[in-house]
Amino acid sequence: MIGAGVMGETLLSGLVRAGRRVDQLLVGEKREERAAELQERYGVAVVSNLDAATKADTVALVVKPQDMADVLAEISSVLRPGQLLVSLAAGITTDFIESRVPHGVAVVRVMPNTPALVDQGMSAISAGSHCDEEHLVEAEALMASVGKVVRVPEKQQDAVTAISGSGPAYVFFVVESMIEAGVHLGLPRSTASELVIQTLVGSALMLRETGEHPTVLREQVTSPGGTTAAALRELEIHRVRAAFLAALEAARDRSRELAGG
Numbered sequence: 240m241i242g243a244g245v246m247g248e249t250l251l252s253g254l255v256r257a258g259r260r261v262d263q264l265l266v267g268e269k270r271e272e273r274a275a276e277l278q279e280r281y282g283v284a285v286v287s288n289l290d291a292a293t294k295a296d297t298v299a300l301v302v303k304p305q306d307m308a309d310v311l312a313e314i315s316s317v318l319r320p321g322q323l324l325v326s327l328a329a330g331i332t333t334d335f336i337e338s339r340v341p342h343g344v345a346v347v348r349v350m351p352n353t354p355a356l357v358d359q360g361m362s363a364i365s366a367g368s369h370c371d372e373e374h375l376v377e378a379e380a381l382m383a384s385v386g387k388v389v390r391v392p393e394k395q396q397d398a399v400t401a402i403s404g405s406g407p408a409y410v411f412f413v414v415e416s417m418i419e420a421g422v423h424l425g426l427p428r429s430t431a432s433e434l435v436i437q438t439l440v441g442s443a444l445m446l447r448e449t450g451e452h453p454t455v456l457r458e459q460v461t462s463p464g465g466t467t468a469a470a471l472r473e474l475e476i477h478r479v480r481a482a483f484l485a486a487l488e489a490a491r492d493r494s495r496e497l498a499g500g
């Protein structure tokens with residue numbers, strides 16, 4: 240793994256929880272104090288990027304999109320055909336990577352999300368042009384250690400990034416807003432927080448376990464002339480649905496821009 244910030248550590252900790260042998264993992268991380276922290280926390284070997292790229296069959300690239308070109312320039316000379324590069328960077332295309340590494344190196348683009356930290360991640364993966372089924376299965380196994388995995392055509396990855404990659408942030412934003420509203424209505428912050436979090440978890444499990452459309456579940460809560468109808472009317476007046484559409488379009492567009500720096 241090259242780059243062990245938020246997402247890198249999330250993946251690393253998931254691999255360790257899933258029973259991968261720590262002595263088969265190598266981490267390249269630029270910040271020395273961060274590298275020492277990971278070494279201490281997981282017992283993983285922290286090495287140079289060149290060392291990691293030379294020794295590993297599979298290299299996960301978990302640096303910011305803006306740092307990807309530098310990392311590829313650094314490791315390109317030791318990469319070889321058949322080796323697998325798994326990029327988790329938003330916006331970076333397989334073309335971008337393939338044009339900077341030797342011909343025949345396999346590239347898989349992944350968009351993960353942070354609930355991977357509790358093994359409830361959602362990752363979408365797409366194959367580059369020198370990638371066979373075995374490489375895809377390997378990348379799938381890597382991400383399956385921290386949650387669900389789906390395969391998508393690469394042209395859908397910017398939309399995926401907007402939905403599930405950034406998605407946890409929108410959910411946390413809604414949770415923050417509901418807790419603040421609860422405090423405004425006079426509830427102690429701890430009570431508001433517990434009510435909101437359990438409502439979120441319960442609603443999420445209901446969606447998964449009943450398989451019902453969210454509209455049906457929303458209608459079940461909405462009594463005629465009742466409290467929910469009054470609240471939903473305000474959300475419509477404040478154009479929350481339109482705001483989500485605009486927000487996700489902005490995220491999709493930003494993902495498209497990121498490979499350009």
Ligand SMILES: NC(=O)C1=CN([C@@H]2O[C@H](COP(=O)(O)OP(=O)(O)OC[C@H]3O[C@@H](n4cnc5c(N)ncnc54)[C@H](O)[C@@H]3O)[C@@H](O)[C@H]2O)C=CC1
Binds near residue numbers: 243288
């Ligand atoms: N945080 C999130 O929710 C998600 C992040 N991603 C993607 O994951 C990637 C990493 O994101 P975060 O972990 O949030 O960022 P981060 O900034 O927390 O981590 C990046 C790490 O890479 C290290 N780094 C930078 N240049 C390096 C180099 N040349 N050699 C070795 N290490 C280097 C940095 O020191 C840092 O620890 C990004 O490309 C992002 O688009 C994808 C989905 C979700």
Ligand SMILES: O=C(O)[C@@H]1CCC=N1
Binds near residue numbers: 329400404405
């Ligand atoms: O905000 C970002 O750019 C990254 C990609 C998806 C989630 N976090």
